[in-house]
Amino acid sequence: MHNIFDEFPNARLGGATYQWVNKSCKQFNIIFDNISNIETPLILFSGEDEQIVAPSSHNDFIDELKSPI
Numbered sequence: 860m861h862n863i864f865d866e867f868p869n870a871r872l873g874g875a876t877y878q879w880v881n882k883s884c885k886q887f888n889i890i891f892d893n894i895s896n897i898e899t900p901l902i903l904f905s906g907e908d909e910q911i912v913a914p915s916s917h918n919d920f921i922d923e924l925k926s927p928i
Contacts, residue, residue, distance in 0.1 A: 869910055894923050
């Protein structure tokens with residue numbers, strides 16, 4: 860993690876632990892593997908000046924969610 864923070868200082872999240880980041884990232888695989896099973900309507904909000912989450916990731920998620928099965 861120290862090497863990543865040295866290379867990408869904006870990735871510092873303050874209190875996030877390696878375990879938290881690792882498990883969060885693994886959830887993305889689970890969500891995308893099961894995206895066709897999502898039936899609940901949802902709204903995804905993105906911060907205009909977001910520094911941590913890439914807005915393109917939100918766009919990818921919405922595009923995948925809207926794509927035909």
